Amino acid sequence: MIKRQKIFITGRVQGVGFRPAVYRIAQVLGLCGFVYNDTKGVTIELQGEEEKIVEFLTRLQSGTDKPPLAQIESCSAVDIPLVDGEDGFVIETSNSQGTALSQVTADIATCRDCLAEMADKKDFRFRYPFINCTNCGPRYSIVETIPYDRPNTTMSVFKMCSRCAAQYTDVTDRRFHAQPVACAACGPKIWLTDSKGKKIETGTEAVIAKTAGLLRSGRVVAIKGIGGFHLAADALNNEAVERLRQRKRRDHKPFAMMADSIEKIKQYAVVSESAQKLLKSPQSPIVLLPKKRDCTIAHSVASGVDAFGFMLCYAPLDYLLFKQGLEVLVMTSGNISDEPLICKNEKALVTLGSVADAFLMHDREIYRQVDDSIVHFVEHQPVLLRRARGYVPTPILMEKTCREDIFAAGADLKNTFCLGKQNQLICSEHIGDLEDADVYHHYISSIEHLRGLFEVEPKVVVCDLHPGYLSTRYALSLAGSRVIQVQHHWAHIASVLAEHGLGGPVIGLVCDGTGYGTDGAIWGCECMFASLEKFERFGHFAYYDLAGADKASKEAIRPVLGLLKEAYGDDFELRKFGWLLERIEPDANRQRIISEQIEKRINTVETSSLGRVFDAAAAMLGLGGYNHFEAQLPMALEAAIADGAEEHYNFELAGRADEPLQLDSRKMIKELVADIKDGQAAGLISAKFHNTLAAALLEMAKAARQSSKLNTAVLSGGVFCNRYLTNRLVNLLKKSDFTVLFNSEFPANDGGISLGQAAIAAHAAARDSSYET
Numbered sequence: 058m059i060k061r062q063k064i065f066i067t068g069r070v071q072g073v074g075f076r077p078a079v080y081r082i083a084q085v086l087g088l089c090g091f092v093y094n095d096t097k098g099v100t101i102e103l104q105g106e107e108e109k110i111v112e113f114l115t116r117l118q119s120g121t122d123k124p125p126l127a128q129i130e131s132c133s134a135v136d137i138p139l140v141d142g143e144d145g146f147v148i149e150t151s152n153s154q155g156t157a158l159s160q161v162t163a164d165i166a167t168c169r170d171c172l173a174e175m176a177d178k179k180d181f182r183f184r185y186p187f188i189n190c191t192n193c194g195p196r197y198s199i200v201e202t203i204p205y206d207r208p209n210t211t212m213s214v215f216k217m218c219s220r221c222a223a224q225y226t227d228v229t230d231r232r233f234h235a236q237p238v239a240c241a242a243c244g245p246k247i248w249l250t251d252s253k254g255k256k257i258e259t260g261t262e263a264v265i266a267k268t269a270g271l272l273r274s275g276r277v278v279a280i281k282g283i284g285g286f287h288l289a290a291d292a293l294n295n296e297a298v299e300r301l302r303q304r305k306r307r308d309h310k311p312f313a314m315m316a317d318s319i320e321k322i323k324q325y326a327v328v329s330e331s332a333q334k335l336l337k338s339p340q341s342p343i344v345l346l347p348k349k350r351d352c353t354i355a356h357s358v359a360s361g362v363d364a365f366g367f368m369l370c371y372a373p374l375d376y377l378l379f380k381q382g383l384e385v386l387v388m389t390s391g392n393i394s395d396e397p398l399i400c401k402n403e404k405a406l407v408t409l410g411s412v413a414d415a416f417l418m419h420d421r422e423i424y425r426q427v428d429d430s431i432v433h434f435v436e437h438q439p440v441l442l443r444r445a446r447g448y449v450p451t452p453i454l455m456e457k458t459c460r461e462d463i464f465a466a467g468a469d470l471k472n473t474f475c476l477g478k479q480n481q482l483i484c485s486e487h488i489g490d491l492e493d494a495d496v497y498h499h500y501i502s503s504i505e506h507l508r509g510l511f512e513v514e515p516k517v518v519v520c521d522l523h524p525g526y527l528s529t530r531y532a533l534s535l536a537g538s539r540v541i542q543v544q545h546h547w548a549h550i551a552s553v554l555a556e557h558g559l560g561g562p563v564i565g566l567v568c569d570g571t572g573y574g575t576d577g578a579i580w581g582c583e584c585m586f587a588s589l590e591k592f593e594r595f596g597h598f599a600y601y602d603l604a605g606a607d608k609a610s611k612e613a614i615r616p617v618l619g620l621l622k623e624a625y626g627d628d629f630e631l632r633k634f635g636w637l638l639e640r641i642e643p644d645a646n647r648q649r650i651i652s653e654q655i656e657k658r659i660n661t662v663e664t665s666s667l668g669r670v671f672d673a674a675a676a677m678l679g680l681g682g683y684n685h686f687e688a689q690l691p692m693a694l695e696a697a698i699a700d701g702a703e704e705h706y707n708f709e710l711a712g713r714a715d716e717p718l719q720l721d722s723r724k725m726i727k728e729l730v731a732d733i734k735d736g737q738a739a740g741l742i743s744a745k746f747h748n749t750l751a752a753a754l755l756e757m758a759k760a761a762r763q764s765s766k767l768n769t770a771v772l773s774g775g776v777f778c779n780r781y782l783t784n785r786l787v788n789l790l791k792k793s794d795f796t797v798l799f800n801s802e803f804p805a806n807d808g809g810i811s812l813g814q815a816a817i818a819a820h821a822a823a824r825d826s827s828y829e830t
């Protein structure tokens with residue numbers, strides 16, 4: 058029987074070669090009709106034999122016909138009247154309204170088909186370092202403006218040769234409308250310069266061979282990739298890695314590494330089934346993997362932590378380089394210290410000239426710098442720690458459609474910002490710490506760019522409550538917008554709600570470094586009833602005094618003294634604790650000054666920060682006195698945990714009826730100090746410390762459930778980047794019949810704040826009835 062159906066498909070179906078796939082299947086099956094993109098997804102009208110239409114739907118949704126990058130969320134079909142005189146199947150131009158949002162997709166690792174062609178002597182892209190197709194290659198990083206067409210990308214300067222053009226215009230070809238399509242005859246080229254920018258090699262083969270040779274001999278080479286420059290060095294050569302560390306002015310922070318096969322990575326790290334899948338995914342992130350003991354990776358790659366960050370090659374150039382017999386490379390961001398990633402050739406030479414011995418350059422301009430994303434596993438689920446290449450700008454889809462555009466400014470550390478338009482929340486890539494002037498400048502220009510790219514004109518602006526945040530000040534300076542200020546930890550919980558498409562209310566458990574509280578104190582370990590509508594603080598870690606706000610997150614002596622004074626009260630005397638303090642701050646005079654500062658409350662704040670409690674515990678255990686990079690001490694504390702220890706310290710939950718419940722940690726601190734004095738093993742003490750917090754948070758959640766009858770516990774905040782604590786707490790909560798939710802596509806750290814802010818703003822705007830469903 059001949060039928061005509063109208064089919065709606067939603068999900069990731071735009072910018073992924075979906076319409077050509079629809080076209081091809083319709084052609085093969087002899088169906089008539091058309092396909093077009095619209096604001097919600099893809100619409101298809103099909104006419105033909107009923108069983109052919111059924112087969113069409115099956116083939117589109119599964120098997121080899123489905124475009125590899127497509128993700129179908131829903132597919133519905135309705136019968137409609139037959140149409141006479143239709144001539145075959147056509148791709149119609151998009152029903153343009155709003156498609157700007159979905160046509161720019163993320164940068165994707167080189168696909169298997171392209172790798173096969175690159176290795177095929179008979180293919181005209183044999184060993185071409187920029188091979189790509191509709192299913193892979195750069196996207197977001199090369200788009201200057203919309204619509205996403207070649208003239209609006211940095212590929213506009215390359216005129217396609219006839220062979221590339223033929224593929225680009227052939228709807229049955231894998232490269233149909235693949236904007237960065239190119240070959241050796243018409244596309245970008247690579248060359249090698251010395252540290253001053255003087256060309257020392259040209260021609261693909263000579264450049265690849267020379268670069269590999271330099272790396273093998275221990276040199277540092279800056280390599281221009283997809284989202285920016287990498288600084289590369291032989292990861293098995295400690296001298297080379299040390300040299301890179303020194304020149305990059307990065308004393309301690311672990312370096313990420315790249316290899317060209319899972320088998321190689323397995324020699325150095327434990328790779329689970331799910332980790333393997335993630336390493337090989339189109340997003341190709343850095344995955345944190347447990348180190349193997351006694352492996353030959355240079356010591357200085359990642360000392361003081363228990364995991365290596367590995368990624369697989371993801372650009373064609375990476376594969377060509379590794380084919381020269383390279384084993385494992387350090388591949389760290391091409392920047393100095395915490396400045397923005399460098400993506401321009403000239404800037405690289407100026408800034409990295411003293412870091413790299415040579416530069417592997419190319420002439421495909423990177424318009425947006427995008428860092429490598431970082432993922433780890435919580436409860437066997439992948440969780441993003443840094444969301445950038447491969448994931449941005451994939452939006453979060455909301456049920457409701459905004460009539461007003463939203464700008465969410467994010468937090469000052471690990472900044473991202475978020476734009477809300479129609480039913481989408483689009484989070485920027487990881488921007489960085491705004492206190493660095495260059496990063497702040499990058500933040501402002503990125504906002505301008507993405508607003509233009511997605512045609513966002515914010516009427517609602519949302520930012521943190523912290524009056525001193527640069528992001529807050531920027532948001533408040535935007536004239537003509539309604540501004541909403543959102544408490545930091547509420548935004549953390551809201552980010553999880555947004556990810557899971559929920560509105561709340563839930564029991565929120567936030568374990569974090571610092572966030573400005575509604576009472577002016579610095580919050581950091583909070584239990585709240587939270588929805589996208591509002592939040593109410595139910596409990597928190599009992600306040601302790603922290604001296605010198607700016608330095609407190611670096612110098613562990615500050616929280617140590619604050620917590621000891623809180624725990625011992627009038628019994629606290631510096632001389633009694635000399636044995637403990639001298640390993641944290643050897644200068645007795647400084648100990649005295651900070652101690653007096655706390656006593657007299659000069660430049661101190663009250664805080665419930667849990668991040669600082671981790672710093673203090675690590676420092677008292679002798680794991681260091683200073684965070685050279687964020688969370689260095691907490692990571693060392695986690696790495697020290699002894700397996701199998703189930704004990705915990707004592708703690709109390711207390712509070713008057715009219716105020717939030719307090720997690721009183723004084724017993725824990727005293728017992729921990731006693732354990733150190735008794736010479737207990739650091740691994741056991743660290744385990745007991747972590748176990749105490751998990752147990753205390755469980756009790757807090759139970760009390761919250763008792764009082765509210767809510768049963769969903771939502772976990773967020775930077776401290777939940779700690780795998781041990783998160784796994785343990787999630788297990789405890791589940792055993793007590795809680796439904797547990799945590800971040801996965803967005804970081805639990807401050808990189809997720811902007812999403813939470815935007816979700817709250819979207820909800821508020823909906824309540825103000827300026828929304829439609």
Ligand SMILES: [Zn+2]
Pocket residue numbers: 167168169170171172188189190191192193194
């Ligand atoms: Zn490809």
Ligand SMILES: [Zn+2]
Pocket residue numbers: 217218219220221222239240241242243244
């Ligand atoms: Zn070509």
